[in-house]
Amino acid sequence: MKMWFLGTGAGRPNKHRNVTAIALQLPEPETGWWLFDCGEATQHQLMYVPLKLSKLEKIFITHLHGDHLYGLPGLLSSRSFDGGVTPLAVYGPIGLKAYIDTVFSLTETALDYEIVIHELEEEKQGIIYEDGRLRVEAGPLVHRVPCFGYRVEESDTTGPLLADKARALGVRSGPLFGKLKAGEAVTLEDGTVITPESVTDGVLRGRIVTVLGDTSPCEMAVLLGKNADLIVHEATFAAGLEEKAHEFGHSTTIEAARTAQLAGAKQVALTHFSGRYSNDELSQLVAEATAVFPHAIAATDLSMVKIDRVHERRAGQDEISS
Template identity: 65%
Template sequence: MKLTFLGTGAGRPNKTRNVTAAALQLPEPACSWWLFDAGEAAQHMLMQLPLKLSKLSVVCITHLHGDHLYGLPGLLSSRSFDGGVDPLRLFGPRGIRAYIETTFKLTGTVLDYELIIEELDEGCTGILYEEDGCKLVAAPLEHRIPCFGYRVIEPDAPGRLLTGKLEALGVPKGPLYGKLKRGETVTLQDGTIVRPTDVIDGKLVGRIVTILGDTSPCANAVKLAEGADLLVHEATFAAGMEEKARAFGHSTTMDAARTAKEAGARRLIMTHFSGRYSLEDLSGLREEAASLFPSADVATDFAVFEVERRKMG
């Protein structure tokens, strides 16, 4: 599982930073990917990556500000030209349906696949969608207009099979290996009972990735980020600019670090930087957050962050 940033700027693009979009690649067997926000030129950024639009299965829009949305109609249209025929699910605040349907009607755009639009409201709870075991959850945040954060939860998986133990117990290679790997107990021809715990090296803990939209510090941000292996949090402004951040419904580097710490996240990636900050300024922004939350980092366009599985037992 890996997360690639297609844009890390706030408000408008500049020469070194596009506006918000991020692609999350799911592990096998899905091998599909989900897109979080689609700022202007999102599909142009995708052309630089090995990601195919035909493999895109879910789009999650955090809110309807243009720097998170203007690239969506073109991207959805291009998916048809890129061989996309499988259904695509689009999640976003109320109004996303009208935006897409009006744009397509006025431009005469016709898709070659089914677009399933699901609008979210302030009371959304529970699992929105599940794909090969990966669950999608959303909750409202604090911004100037309705805005949501998303949490992706991967299921636990068994560890590797201990072939030495399998051979010692006389388990023949083939279907029985698969049953044990799936957590099923098997009985051999001589009556020997072999349990998965006897021949599997612990378990791999499911990964959690939390991607928040624009937000001021709030309880739902912490809740969505609880125990996350990777938390993506906006840091529009530097520390000390909390008053300005609140006025526009945003956060500072220290706000992001505080949320990560309270949530018990394992890693924090900051994004959505104001145009006042150059690439050279990012190391200073990272250091601000790291003073409170050491596992803090900053995103740049095309940066890729691997999310590794942890083993238990």
């Protein structure tokens, strides 16, 4: 998995950064990607990263403030021009459908694909998407308007097949190998049952990525980020400005770090920085966060974070990332 930060600013674009948009490039063999928020000029930012609009599968909007939403109509329209014909699922708060329908009606925009809009009930937490490989959970955060955080959880899979061991047990190469790789037990002609665990090298642990919208510190942010490989958390203000941050439903660097710490996350990427901070000042903001949680980084526009999958090997073998 790769997380691309298309915009890391708060409120409005400035010389240092664009407004919020984050792309999650799905793990191979998938070729698609998902988008979290779509601030103004998101489609322009996409020109600088290796993601095609025609491959966009899902959009998750955290809330209906303009800096997270104003780029959506243009991006949806451009997807048709870029050859997008498959259905596109869009998730977000109540009012999202009215916004899209109104803009498209007034501009007489016609698309070459179907948009399926899923509006989320305010204050409700739960699974909003699941396909056997990936699951998405949404939960309400604390902001001035209804706002959601999203937790993307990948399923565990069996480790690499130990082909020589499988052959030694009588498994012939071919379809039976495929079943074992897929985690299915197979039965040989003599009735012997070969389980995947006996001929595979451990487990590939599923990754967990949490993308939080604008929020003041809250329990839901910790729940959605529990044991995450990566939490994307807003850090609109520097430490010491907690009162101002909470007045507008935001967090400081230290509060973002504390959420990651409480959640037991592996890493937190700070984003949604106020325009008062230049990119040269981001190192100081990170220093504030790492004083609480050592594995904090500052996201910058067009930067990418790779989320590796942990290969948990059998007893006596080391864990490695892949």
